[in-house]
Amino acid sequence: MNGITSSTALWYASRATGVVSLLLLSAVMILGMLVNRQGRLPGLPRFGATSLHRSVSLLSLLFVAVHVITAIADPFVTISAAAAVVPFAAHYKPFWLGLGAVSLDLIIALIVTSLARARIGRRTWRGVHWLAYAVWPVAFVHSIGSSTDLQSGGLRALAIGCAVAVGAALVWRMSAAIRSAPRSERVARALNDASSADGARTDTHPPLMKAGRS
Amino acid sequence: MTANTTLPPRPAMPLAGAHQQEAHQQAPPDPAYRQPAAQHLAPPVARPAQDRLPRLLPPDPATSASFRDHLGRFGGLPYRGGPRLLIAQVEAAGLTGRGGAAFPVHRKLTAVASQRRRPVVVGNGAEGEPASNKDKTLLWNSPHLVLDGLQLAAEAVGADRACLYLHRHQGLHARLAAALAERAAAGLDRVRVGLVEAPPRFLAGEESALVSKVSGAAARPRFKQPPVFERGVDGRPTLVQNVETLAHLALIARYGAAWFRGLGTATEPGTMLCSLLQADGRAGVVEVAIGHPVPGVLGLRTDVQAVLCGGYHGSWLPVAEAARLQLSNAALKPAGAFVGAGVLIALPAEKCGLVETARVARYLALESAGQCGPCHNGLPRIAGALGDLAGRPDPGTRASLERWAGLMTGRGACHHPDGTVRFVRSALTVFRDEISAHELGRCTASDHRPFLPLPGDAPIDESGWR
């Protein structure tokens, strides 16, 4: 009896932490896009969004880790430790779990490079960080296919909610990118704006804010 | 004033006394000078008199720039036989860069030669300044002197690769390719030289923009950490020298430091090439001894109101002041100007200095690489404000202009914002009477046709930076 109970507990733990991981990863994606577009969360200073993005990504790694470890530890289905990081190496549902392994690998790469970003240099860090756009879709598809949890009821609504939120954030981020001028056109646009505004210049920030030196 | 789109101007200006000696220090015979190790294809050539001009340009504008003529005039390439051996002679000569910054060449050579990786040498002939023609003229008339200097510089720093970065002027690429082929046939060059064409941008000749373009990317300036002499082309230490500097180097290696110091001043020895634009629209390139009086270089007749010294990142000077100064940094710096890359422009009295400055400021703004916030925000606003001063002055325009100008210095990856502000500020001082007239709705100019040379107004897209 005990074996079955503990097995069930581990299996439930894996599923539960999987759901939370999906929620957290959705939040990380949205926060990341917010930082990129220099958006601000109400009531928080500028570094609030950046700080939250960092904290939530570390938290999501924690939940993903528990999700993976409980899945491996659970004796009911055999999932090897290697299958967690080597894509499509599992015996049980190799495709869906393989996607999970892919997203875990990407998450590890992102977090390691971000922790070491001062050392590895801006170009390398940025290049790897673009992979973040792959993490969420892969994790999402993995979530839908690995178990039937998200395919009905409240959890299905949750999954759809996450998808809608991330999708909306993506549209917002892309539209801002399309509107902002490429480098070769920035000054030409600024000069045209100045002349069409009939000499009136709108400054985006108040004049120099000089804080007192301590 | 039409832009010269065919052959670069030959040195058509008479040298008009520019070969007169300026006061210089008599240096003892140069002990570091030795006979070149190998005689390349030509008998030894006698050292020319140290006070004779021209040095770099051919004495007769009609002569061709052939390899044979080059060997006949200068003799063979005096390789030293190993790295660093030339540097002491360059230091004794006191050669400084002729690209505008006047940085001591021996220090650059030493810095690059001291790096661990094998360096790359690039001769900078991009000449993005519209009013400057001296590099194209030098490359057209004396390509082999520049190529000699490139080889000597490569030897001095231990480079295994060299490059010539060229202005996209029709015929120049073919001319240099032919010159390189002649040298290859004679087995003269020890380091392979590649030709790279610069995009027609003002900033294309900036050191880090050059490195970026030669490395295969767009010709945009880069953040200078680490500096180019440590990490440049393809991540290798890179020596960047203006083509005129390389030509002087080729002569110092032949005739020695004492000879080089035979003209010029004690602190700024040697000769320099100047691009001139006279008030009547005549343009040309002359070679003068540094320290020569400005009126002797640039004809200042009574109908000149101001002189632009140093190009579009330089400074305006009132004509009376320019007339009493010499063409050296020692003389110009106290007056708020500097020699730069030797551009001298005489603004006729019948033109409007404010309108001309506003035109150039607009051009400079459009030539921003668009990377650094202060630059791509500040320069268009400054240009707009100058345009307003010229056209529809507003009581707040001047104050805004000053505020924006104050936000430019030292805040970009390159000195484009700094140079533009220097140019604009000098105009605000020198043309203050004109500004006052415009505030009252008047302009003192009688001739409103554009004077200062600018390339066409075609919009620039990303391909314009490659």
Added chain:
Amino acid sequence: MSQRLLVDPTACTGHGLCAELLPELVALDEWGYPVLDGQPVPASLHRQARRAVTACPALALRLTRTSRSEGTQRQRILHI
């Protein structure tokens, strides 16, 4: 050896976190870009400066340790 704050202007997009975290040393111009005075960072602010460098979303803020050798300034990017 002194530490100085530097910004890579080509990387900076004007997020402004540096001025928020280090108002004693960093001001913002009217377009949101940082203005640094180039002075050494006081020892009491070293930790805050490192925090600001880590926080910059564009990795544009740098902290350098400057020393003089052979007449040329050699700078090393300090890693956190």
